[in-house]
Amino acid sequence: MFDKKVYQARREKLCKKMRSGLLLFLGNNESPMNYPANTYHFRQDSSFLYFFGLSFPGLAAMIDIDEDRQTIFGNDLDLDDIIWMGPQPSLKSRCAKIGINETQPLAKLEEILKNAVRLGRKIHFLPPYRPENAMQLEKLLGIQHGAVKSYASPDLVRAVIALRSLKSREEIAEIERALSTTAAMYREAMAMTRPGIFERDIAGKMEGLALAGGGQMAFPAIVTVHGETLHNHYHGNLLKKGDLLLIDSGCETGSGYASDITRTIPVGGKFSSQQKAIYETVLDMQLTAIAMIKPGVSYRAIHLKTCDILVRHFKELGLMKGDVGAAVAAGAHALFFPHGLGHMMGLDVHDMEDLGENNVGYDEKTKRSEQFGLASLRLAKPLSPGYVLTVEPGIYFIPALIDQWQAGKKAASFIDYAAVEKFRKFGGMRIEDNVLVTARGARVLGKAIPKKIVDLEKAAERG
Numbered sequence: 001m002f003d004k005k006v007y008q009a010r011r012e013k014l015c016k017k018m019r020s021g022l023l024l025f026l027g028n029n030e031s032p033m034n035y036p037a038n039t040y041h042f043r044q045d046s047s048f049l050y051f052f053g054l055s056f057p058g059l060a061a062m063i064d065i066d067e068d069r070q071t072i073f074g075n076d077l078d079l080d081d082i083i084w085m086g087p088q089p090s091l092k093s094r095c096a097k098i099g100i101n102e103t104q105p106l107a108k109l110e111e112i113l114k115n116a117v118r119l120g121r122k123i124h125f126l127p128p129y130r131p132e133n134a135m136q137l138e139k140l141l142g143i144q145h146g147a148v149k150s151y152a153s154p155d156l157v158r159a160v161i162a163l164r165s166l167k168s169r170e171e172i173a174e175i176e177r178a179l180s181t182t183a184a185m186y187r188e189a190m191a192m193t194r195p196g197i198f199e200r201d202i203a204g205k206m207e208g209l210a211l212a213g214g215g216q217m218a219f220p221a222i223v224t225v226h227g228e229t230l231h232n233h234y235h236g237n238l239l240k241k242g243d244l245l246l247i248d249s250g251c252e253t254g255s256g257y258a259s260d261i262t263r264t265i266p267v268g269g270k271f272s273s274q275q276k277a278i279y280e281t282v283l284d285m286q287l288t289a290i291a292m293i294k295p296g297v298s299y300r301a302i303h304l305k306t307c308d309i310l311v312r313h314f315k316e317l318g319l320m321k322g323d324v325g326a327a328v329a330a331g332a333h334a335l336f337f338p339h340g341l342g343h344m345m346g347l348d349v350h351d352m353e354d355l356g357e358n359n360v361g362y363d364e365k366t367k368r369s370e371q372f373g374l375a376s377l378r379l380a381k382p383l384s385p386g387y388v389l390t391v392e393p394g395i396y397f398i399p400a401l402i403d404q405w406q407a408g409k410k411a412a413s414f415i416d417y418a419a420v421e422k423f424r425k426f427g428g429m430r431i432e433d434n435v436l437v438t439a440r441g442a443r444v445l446g447k448a449i450p451k452k453i454v455d456l457e458k459a460a461e462r463g
């Protein structure tokens with residue numbers, strides 16, 4: 001948790017942006033895994049964490065801008081809770097740490113909100129993503145739960161995104177703390193990568209280090225020799241010499257800030273010449289993108305530049321042909337790079353995605369493309385100092401996609417399908433780092449994690 005001044009200042013800025021009305025924030029509750037008392041690890045809602053910092057279930061918060069009141073709703077533990085969960089600080093003392101003096105029992109919230117509805121007051125809330133919070137809003141506001149999302153406040157969504165997008169110095173320090181744990185996770189993973197061990201051996205070790213670092217994984221790790229499957233969470237394969245091990249993982253700090261790193265490691269310590277050629281392409285894409293990052297440049301332009309680099313390299317390798325600009329405009333590169341270059345990162349690994357990808361990554365002037373590949377770009381708008389984003393180009397040979405494109409003669413003037421056939425069993429590669437947009441350029445956050453071929457081979461050889 002930060003000092004209470006941080007939370008007070010955030011709420012003050014929010015009130016300035018919103019000007020009037022009631023702002024309602026629901027915290028998250030325990031979520032059952034297989035029966036009610038056996039719950040998933042508790043994770044507070046990130047906007048709730050941002051403005052109120054309290055990370056335990058059973059809370060709601062209200063800011064009444066017109067009456068200048070801020071209230072936390074929650075219940076103190078009774079004796080039975082204390083027997084099972086141990087003594088806990090009172091709600092009042094916890095709220096004092098975030099600069100809020102007024103607390104009310106949770107049961108009071110319904111009455112206060114019903115009253116506000118009666119008076120015709122404007123109640124702003126964010127779109128719920130957990131069904132139990134949609135049900136809760138139905139109960140509190142009398143809006144049918146299926147329709148609750150459409151009543152979420154666009155003004156509040158916009159204001160929250162504007163504030164959370166610009167990371168302060170203390171937030172960047174938190175992200176770098178997550179990254180230092182992540183660097184240790186990768187150091188260990190690289191040293192373990194060798195023929196004869198299972199993906200799950202490495203996944204388990206990495207998750208253990210995340211827990212030891214004081215947080216948890218920011219998302220379920222991808223540790224796979226089948227990197228061509230983008231969100232592959234299977235960890236049961238045995239590593240063989242010559243495989244590529246793709247690891248996309250990150251952890252959270254205790255306060256909820258995330259990291260998100262990807263490396264692709266040669267099993268056995270040496271890339272083949274084919275693997276080297278593709279790796280150099282991905283690395284060129286990633287380094288060029290990082291070098292282009294500065295305020296005012298649109299992330300779509302940077303994404304498209306990396307597509308351009310892919311096509312240039314692939315022409316040299318004989319995999320693609322024709323005019324580079326025309327190939328990128330036609331989306332031909334997306335056969336090999338079907339996702340976007342990156343996304344915002346902060347309290348969520350895909351920061352604020354619950355508030356709408358287009359609200360976070362696009363603006364009035366930047367509309368989302370419908371073209372395969374470009375449509376998956378989560379962040380496209382011009383960059384501002386204080387943004388933290390991921391830069392994660394990848395190249396994949398996805399047999400099912402290749403077959404479909406080839407059968408339909410898709411982009412046949414740009415793709416040499418006979419040459420692509422030789423890469424059919426290649427798999428996939430991705431390199432990802434987390435980058436802060438600074439006043440004049442960019443800074444790669446965290447400690448360096450090997451990504452040059454020589455450094456990677458050295459790290460994997462030790463295994």
Ligand SMILES: [Mn+2]
Nearest residue numbers: 260390392432
């Ligand atoms: Mn990512």
